[in-house]
Amino acid sequence: MSILKKLFTAVKGGVNEVGEGIVDANAIRIFEQEIRDAQDALSEAKRSLTEVMAKEIQTSRAIKALEDDIAKHETYATQALDKDEESLALEIAGKIAELEQEKSEQQQILNTFSANVAKLKEQIKQAEKTIVENQRQLSMVKTTESVQKATMAVNDTMTSGDSAMASAKQSLERIKQRQMDRQDQLDAAQQLADESNDKSLHDKMREAGIGEDASKGADVLARIRAKQNK
Amino acid sequence: MELNELSIKLSQYETEGASFESFFINNVGQEVLQVIVDGNDELPIFVTRTEEQVLCICYLFTEQEISADKHAELNDTLLRLNVPMPLSAFAKIDNKYAIFGALSTNSTLEQLGHEIVTLSANSIDALDAISDYLTE
Incomplete structure (x- = not known):
């Protein structure tokens, strides 16, 4: 149940009597702790994200290097064929196959990293949303609490001052x-x-x-x- | 701005032709500043500060002061007056009707002064507008 709804229910039920807290102080402390925990988890997730993103870039770079290597060996193979060096060409082709195998392995790793990055980004977005939402709700609770306390302070002052007795019309x-x-x-x-x-x-x-x-x-x-x- | 700082600054401040007197109240662990605009101590403005906002509240009348059978009509009127009323909104705290305005905690003295003057004028206008719904 949202805090606003809780407040509404409390006010409807007449809980909002002076001096009686709608949400007890302990609940507020727990709520604050939850927000702090979420913030810790968020900074942890952000740190993981940068690590994974760094690995993603490294892997992309490795794939690019392999692609260059493959292209280079393809040129060598063509040159070997041009010179009728059939067996050398076959050897080079073997190397190319090896490189391609390596590239496909790296590609799989890259895919895993990319998926991880997307997942972490989504988690971070969710966590940020939750934190903002919780902070907004906490602020509602705290404002209600402050207003309650302020009302108590004001009531004390008004009952001791002369403005206490006057009706609005007289005022x-x-x-x-x-x-x-x-x-x-x-x-x-x-x-x-x-x-x-x-x-x-x-x-x-x-x-x-x-x-x-x-x-x-x-x-x-x-x-x-x-x-x-x- | 902290409330005690506001209290000191307001006492030396004049804006929009209005002068201020303010009293610091802190008897229940919640700081409240009572501000009187132009000597109208019948409708003091109470300023409180939370982590997020500065609340300026002016109590208008109690539920008991509303003429019999006029509750619903009055509530309806207040809701309709809410939007046209500049900077302030109607509210109910315990059994008291009030008008209030909320500002950022980063507000300047000029902004706070303007809010308080406007709230004070609004409270008088609002009481005048709805006095038919109230008993003596």
Whole structure:
């Protein structure tokens, strides 16, 4: 059964209570050991593979040398026949037969090596797949364990803090209120900034004698005199 | 990044207009970092680290807070909201509904910061979206 399925069954069955492990620590250790064993086996298989591949190359090389030798002796045989050296040609032919026998033996060895290489490669692929798969499953178990422990830690903190009693709705209200307060503060600050901008503009305008506030003492006096004279 | 290192760095870090406060919890042999974004201590983000990943979890509400007869409808809604919600997914831990995001253990401070800010915003949006299913 896959770990995820086990977890699912455990959660369904309510095993996922705080403090109760879904997969016991011992099982995790065994699982980790299995992964390590598989990794050892894998590196062993890889070492064997390089050895066999080296032998495969050596044998191929030997076959190639034999083929060259055969070709060379065939030329000798032709030359002997050309010179009517019938018995020498026969002797050379005998040598060729010998070489061919040797070549076919080497070929059989090569076939065995090639088959071994293919088999080892397949085994390595399988082992790698198994290791990755096991590591993925182990990571699920460990994450579940960490989350469980973290939940315990969090529960401890929350029950001792003030946020413990508040319902989600109350929390949301408080957050919204805080966000609104912050926005109001920002708005107020902006308004203040705007006003002080306005004020400094007015100050400058007054200095330059522009705008409504530009009336000066002299003007006021002139206005009062004008009233008296009426 | 180790959690205690993250804790120190976050306290001096500001991103996307958000500020962080963080508290290190280690009372059951599992290190947890409690991160509060922008003073929203009602919805803290809990960061844990495993061999493979960094998990950021925000608890939303308990099963008991769901209005009667609305469980199935709520679950259906959450599954539908799962994909459009950026970077986070809904989850259930014991009897608590949560949203969480997972990152590689090689994540940078910027990536972790972005995840935490997004998770915090998502958690508020998610609660807002489903508050009709919850009791007071």
